[in-house]
Amino acid sequence: MSLLEITGATRHYQVSAGLRRGRVLQAVRGIDLAVEEGEILAIVGESGCGKSTLARLLLGIEEPSSGSITVGGRPIGAYGRVERARLIQPIFQDPYSSLNPRMTVAGAIAAPLEVRGVGNGRSRLAAVHEIMDAVGLARYLAGAYPSQLSGGQRQRVAIARALIGEPKILICDEPTSALDVSVQSQILNLLARLHRSFRLTIVLISHNLAVVGHLADRVAVMYLGKVVEAGPTEAVFAEPRHPYTRELMQAILPPELGRGLPELRLKGEFPSPLAPPTGCAFHPRCIRAGDACREAVPELAGSERLVACHYPLREPVHA
């Protein structure tokens, strides 16, 4: 049994459109994924693909419309709020808005312990100092307010706050997108180190394949509310099977000379989740699409390498 299991999870929203009758936005349209204990799973996709909705489902902030999400075999909704928070903690994209501006660093980091009534003030402060050391925050910053910190420091505070209750699972939603590259690399290094020392299970959500590929054991690529490809990071990078994954890989701009600009073979625009295309959701943009793609929804098939495509790629892209 996997630590975290997502089975057929969907999430719909009613969207009101002025005087017209409400329509249904399908943010997550049926996802099956399992996360093993101690694993780093990356979920990659572009804006509107439902990855942040999936993060909220995993955190138990929202309930799936159908399907189930279990942690250690128990549905996530069956855990109490505090119990769930001990198990799963989030790290959000923007450390400028995820910290209370009127709380000191020590106050923010100690809050989870306080809520649970763990220890007394002195023992909590000791725990705060210990976790600040672990995430690379100087102890003199304990009395500082978020406005006095840099973006990288704030993200470290968010990480410290998430880790102080010793959760098993960390859900990181775009943890480095708001940061400069030199700070991004520090946060990535920190997550890699904490993953080892705290034996964490991490779900890493991002739009940047290069960033998550650096940390993740496995990658799942999402498109319009569904997983279109999943597999071990090296295999997916070396030999993407889904045409969309290949385009995402091509779109990476490495800091290397002589590559020029990537030539993408994507048609049109990202479709609206209010009116997903028939058949394979990617077919209007796919250069390989045939009749089958317009009619039938491809199943996510395979054992270790999963791909949802009627005509998957076989040959490696980079010779």
Add this chain to the structure above:
Amino acid sequence: MTPLLEIRSLSLEIPVNDGLLRPIRSVDLTVERGETVAIVGESGCGKSLTSLAVMGLQPQNARLSAERLAFQGESLLGLDRRRWQAIRGKRIAMIFQDPMTAFDPCYRMGDQMAEILRQHRPVSRAEARERIVALLRRVGVPAPEDRLDQFPHQLSGGLRQRMMIATALLCEPELIIADEPTTALDVTIQAQILRLLADVQQETGVGLILVTHDIGVVAGLADRVVVMYGGEVVESGTTDEVLGSPRHPYTAGLMRSIPVPGRTRRGQPLGHIPGLVPRPIAPLTACGFLDRCEFRHEACAAAPVPLRSGAGERQLRCLLPIETPRQPAEPLVAATAIA
């Protein structure tokens, strides 16, 4: 021939409560016609302020000084509001990072774009509309006639950025300043927008200043690179020179911190630059990068470091030898790292 844009020794000083901020310190920059010059650096390095100063859009209480700030040989220093209006938006156009906040949410796209055109050119409404539709078609906006009646929030991020580029092209500018034009976009859209910028430049021969923190974008698009740190130019040259063999420890550090699939090993620590961009409050008495540099020695702390010229077009603000390539000492970085 006079360069399209010539900046010599541009400085900006902003009085604040506890002294004088110096976010730009004696910056030199030239842009030729048809050339793309990238300004790279972390947030707070002065790259955006430099580009705003070219448009005369520096903060109101800022004191700007320069030996020369000239566009097509004509000085931009001390222009009054009316003279600026004849240049801004017409001969120098700007593309901003976030097209959501750059457009007015209360006006239809077509009206906003027509206003800019009619401000600078004596055209009728119908003519303006015609030109806008043609430009929107050129930048790959589907169903351009329908877009004119839409509001900014009804468009996707990629479409908005295409319309921003069309807006910048309205008056056939000679110079476009693009400040992080793709930072807010998805990766596949980023690739399409950069391709569009490259095509537009090829067709019109417009000069382009590309302000970015993404070295990947620079490698794909720029002819020359100016690396800024702490308000100073620390390294510049052709893209091949600077990215092919970065000489300044800051440039090298930026490049090492980016994960590259297939080249950086998974899970291995990435390079990084320890420390933070300092607040530019005092005049420099030493190398501005001193505190964060892995190669620092006594001479670096003695006095500010001048910008020196090397072979080709390279300029470098570092006391280390310009011409001998050095392999940055990786273990040293790892040892001093707290993360």
